[in-house]
Amino acid sequence: NAGVTQTPKFRILKIGQSMTLQCAQDMNHNYMYWYRQDPGMGLKLIYYSVGAGITDKGEVPNGYNVSRSTTEDFPLRLELAAPSQTSVYFCATSARDYSYEQYFGPGTRLTVT
């Protein structure tokens, strides 16, 4: 089992460009999450999903969009990239409710210049 995979690992974007960060899991987990980690900081929740077709905003959703058409995939879309979106992005999954641990992907380092 691959667990949680993220692509790409690294990306440099110019201001105003758009891109999609991919996240896929093979653990059949219903819950999926996107976090960003700024230097020296903890992770902040961008969006989350409790199942296919259901998504909701987290703490810092501005500038991002998500969709969840399948259980396995949860892509994060950046529109009109800005330097403030320079960060490391983590995707995570969880089997059930809040008593369960979250499993994290390896992260995507994004730089916007």
Add this chain to the structure above:
Amino acid sequence: AQTVTQSQPEMSVQEAETVTLSCTYDTSESNYYLFWYKQPPSRQMILVIRQEAYKQQNATENRFSVNFQKAAKSFSLKISDSQLGDTAMYFCASNTGANSKLTFGKGITLSVRP
């Protein structure tokens, strides 16, 4: 709203010694879970230990244990017999929501000296 506070930005410990990482949290929920995650230089987030608020007994996982003080809303991590591989950032996190949303502290950088 949940908040998690880690006030120590970094700590250093000699190999084989014991170190304690501090964490305080705030929540109005009656039941919740607390976690410590480790992030080594590889960047991978790894669960170290989990504590359910309803359980009075402190969680233990091998060399890792917690001191959970519910009334004080304190959740510290003790690492015994520190090893070089323990060098990492450690994040305290709480989870109270029905949708399993974690709230993280800012993290603490732990360095284990040989």
